[in-house]
Amino acid sequence: MDTPFRHRTEAGEKLARLLLHLAGREDVTVLALPHGGVPVAFEVARVLEAPLDLTLVQPVLHAMGPARREVTLGWLGYPAALRLHDATINALNLSDEELGQAISRARRQLRQRLRAMRPGAPAPSLEGRTVVLVDEGTAAGVALRRTAGLLRRAGARALVAAVPVASEEALRLLDGAFEEVVCCYRPEPFVSVSSGYASHPDVTDAEVRALLAPAWGHGDNPGHPIPSP
The missing domain is CATH 3.30.1310 (Ybab; Chain: A;)
Structure with a gap:
């Protein structure tokens, strides 16, 4: 069976289409779980015209x-x-x-x-924001759910979980922790996050920095610094 995504860039583009109801809203912030979630979130933030940062x-x-x-x-x-x-x-x-x-x-x-x-820049304020939390996928949902609790403590008003690929078990776990859960691909049976991608190389710290730099005016827009087959 063909994989649904050639690479993380395509996954981010497809995920962004499911989030167009948030496009252009001034209260939206996109946060990425590193490392693999960053190139996915880069595309989501670009389409939504929203600020992008990491969450750790x-x-x-x-x-x-x-x-x-x-x-x-x-x-x-x-x-x-x-x-x-x-x-x-x-x-x-x-x-x-x-x-x-x-x-x-x-x-x-x-x-x-x-x-x-992360390039040097002030930490974003999440007070009263709608936060779109993006990862490359999730097998169990634990990291996303744990992060959600901390983001609420940081002042987020509403949380949206956005992943290209996830197990049904993970989506059930996330449902109670987020106002909205968005997923492109729910394979059954679920094998792994990487099985949703034709190309799934490791993402380096340098690649993460290159993707985040334009958010604060550090250097030129890198386009897609992670090679796509």
């Missing part, structure tokens, strides 16, 4: 015991939002200092990831 989620971890087993205390998001698992923190009886150190480590790691992929 960094776990807040605490290492326990001689084996230094890591326990997740919560999640730190970009744009700025923090969600802690109070029950886990209380069960571990962590001191304020230990919790503060874990959050500081997560912030450093998040900053490192942002510097690698």
Whole structure:
């Protein structure tokens, strides 16, 4: 059977057609999950004439015991939002200092990831915005749902999940976390996200930067810097 998308650029073009009801609205922001979601979101933002940025989620971890087993205390998001698992923190009886150190480590790691992929520019304000959250696809929906919770904490008014390919299980999970869920291709049985693409190479940090740069006037519009067969 032929794959529905030749590459991520085509997937973004097809996904954008399902989002035309949002085109030209001044309250819309497009956020991409890296790395593969960025070239898809680039096309969506272009068609909708909306600002484009990354969204990242960094776990807040605490290492326990001689084996230094890591326990997740919560999640730190970009744009700025923090969600802690109070029950886990209380069960571990962590001191304020230990919790503060874990959050500081997560912030450093998040900053490192942002510097690698994102041109220097102020973080977007999501207060009162309709956010279109884009990924290249999803098998389980967990990352998108987790990100949705952080984006609401960052002030987003409404959330739209947009993916070219997804499993029915993932779409059911997302349905309760977003005002709208948009998907082009729902294979049954679902094999993998990459199976929806004829060409699915890794996306590098440099390619992400090239796609994001025009959003803040850094350099010329790259067109499609990721080669398309």
